Amino acid sequence: MFDPVIAPSGTLLGLLQRGRGDGTLHALTAPRAEALAALNHCVLSDPRRDWQVENRSLYYARLFLDLGGELDDVAAHLFDPEDALDADESRTGLALAVLGHLASYGRRDALALLRRYAATGANWAWALDELALRDDDSGLRALAAPVLARFAADAEGDAGLAVAVRDAFEPRPWRLWAQDPRPSIAARVRAAQETGSFDRWQRQLRPTGPRPGWSVRAVFEWAQQGLDRGAALDVPAARCLAAVAGPADRTEILLAARQGDDGARCTALRYLADAGDSGALDLIEAAVCDGSAPVAEAAVAAFERMRGAGAVDRARGWVNRPDPLGAAAGRVLACRGEARDRDLVLAALREAVRGEGPDAPALWTLVDGAGRLGIACAAPVLRHVYRETASSHLRGRAARALAATDPSFPAGLAVECLWDCEETTRELAARHAETGDTRVVERLRRLAADPAEEAEVQTAVRSRINPDLPTV
Numbered sequence: 001m002f003d004p005v006i007a008p009s010g011t012l013l014g015l016l017q018r019g020r021g022d023g024t025l026h027a028l029t030a031p032r033a034e035a036l037a038a039l040n041h042c043v044l045s046d047p048r049r050d051w052q053v054e055n056r057s058l059y060y061a062r063l064f065l066d067l068g069g070e071l072d073d074v075a076a077h078l079f080d081p082e083d084a085l086d087a088d089e090s091r092t093g094l095a096l097a098v099l100g101h102l103a104s105y106g107r108r109d110a111l112a113l114l115r116r117y118a119a120t121g122a123n124w125a126w127a128l129d130e131l132a133l134r135d136d137d138s139g140l141r142a143l144a145a146p147v148l149a150r151f152a153a154d155a156e157g158d159a160g161l162a163v164a165v166r167d168a169f170e171p172r173p174w175r176l177w178a179q180d181p182r183p184s185i186a187a188r189v190r191a192a193q194e195t196g197s198f199d200r201w202q203r204q205l206r207p208t209g210p211r212p213g214w215s216v217r218a219v220f221e222w223a224q225q226g227l228d229r230g231a232a233l234d235v236p237a238a239r240c241l242a243a244v245a246g247p248a249d250r251t252e253i254l255l256a257a258r259q260g261d262d263g264a265r266c267t268a269l270r271y272l273a274d275a276g277d278s279g280a281l282d283l284i285e286a287a288v289c290d291g292s293a294p295v296a297e298a299a300v301a302a303f304e305r306m307r308g309a310g311a312v313d314r315a316r317g318w319v320n321r322p323d324p325l326g327a328a329a330g331r332v333l334a335c336r337g338e339a340r341d342r343d344l345v346l347a348a349l350r351e352a353v354r355g356e357g358p359d360a361p362a363l364w365t366l367v368d369g370a371g372r373l374g375i376a377c378a379a380p381v382l383r384h385v386y387r388e389t390a391s392s393h394l395r396g397r398a399a400r401a402l403a404a405t406d407p408s409f410p411a412g413l414a415v416e417c418l419w420d421c422e423e424t425t426r427e428l429a430a431r432h433a434e435t436g437d438t439r440v441v442e443r444l445r446r447l448a449a450d451p452a453e454e455a456e457v458q459t460a461v462r463s464r465i466n467p468d469l470p471t472v
Contacts (some may be wrong), residue, residue, distance in 0.1 A: 019421030334369020
């Protein structure tokens with residue numbers, strides 16, 4: 001999947017793509033046709049950088065309800081001829097998740113679309129999972145025949161069916177079908193369930209990778225074999241090394257970290273860093289200077305995991321380096337630095353935004369660090385990250401940091417956050433937004449009454465509506 005094209009943050013489309021609370025607020029005051037066009041664009045062209053972890057479906061479903069939106073464009077997208085050519089679940093997953101939420105709010109047209117797509121669409125398993133949470137038993141039983149018809153009545157088809165049953169996110173439909181009064185359906189589903197269970201048991205009996213009794217050398221060789229195949233195994237290999245290495249092996253491990261092949265060197269650096277070995281920091285610095293790209297990357301990652309005071313002291317000396325180790329030093333100080341490191345963390349934060357933009361991967365740690373250290377001077381940069389990032393998770397972290405650094409947050413961005421697409425951001429807003437704004441009180445009441453809202457958000461809401469209620 002290609003990175004989505006995100007519109008500017010000052011536009012309605014850009015706000016909705018980011019899942020910002022202001023997106024909903026602007027859409028409700030914009031011309032209805034314009035708002036629905038932008039909403040459909042988001043639902044049909046998933047704007048998330050990481051669609052597996054970022055939330056948008058409930059956010060878009062709520063806006064569909066508020067706007068009284070029709071589902072014609074969603075149906076056209078789901079049943080487009082392209083569906084037969086592009087089976088990637090990212091093409092239709094967001095639309096199906098939005099339909100699932102709409103169905104839970106009582107939209108019968110959304111439920112009908114999900115049933116129809118589960119019977120005929122390429123991403124039928126996702127639709128079936130949505131229905132498993134919302135449809136009644138009779139609706140699910142009606143899908144048994146069309147779903148099973150996807151799998152030919154031969155060995156290959158039975159194997160595919162067993163995989164589908166084994167990997168189903170929601171087991172409810174398959175359990176219903178295993179008890180179906182039609183013998184042809186029940187027997188086939190039960191056989192698939194038994195095959196899936198047997199496959200899992202067989203995999204447990206045939207583990208791959210290191211075995212008890214392996215030597216340090218064998219672990220290094222396994223790590224290099226993985227690297228030769230294009231699979232970085234230094235992290236699991238370091239865990240294996242911790243299990244098999246003893247004090248007598250330290251010399252061999254130090255030698256591998258200094259001049260071993262790439263697989264051994266990455267593994268040894270990770271192991272030494274995790275163990276807090278006194279020689280790890282010098283070896284990490286050397287690896288960044290003279291190692292290959294995989295070795296340098298592994299060295300930086302190993303350094304960021306170190307917890308001791310020595311690593312923090314070294315980070316203070318490395319933070320001004322114009323290389324990945326200098327950037328990592330800024331992140332180490334953000335995580336484990338002290339009040340005296342505020343200026344260094346602020347400089348690293350500004351440099352990351354200036355050099356890589358508001359979606360830089362380093363910002364996650366640096367934004368958290370600005371909040372942890374209470375760097376008040378970071379508030380302007382944090383507000384910029386909040387408004388411009390395309391990542392709803394990073395925006396939520398920026399909001400949390402602003403709550404700790406910006407006195408204007410409760411009366412400002414916290415209000416918008418009540419409509420945010422991420423439940424953790426809504427929870428933060430529910431705890432901080434000033435209730436002098438009438439929109440805040442109305443929104444808190446609506447969140448409290450919404451059965452689709454997360455329990456943590458509703459707990460925070462209840463603590464504001466009635467502070468005497470228990471919060472757990």
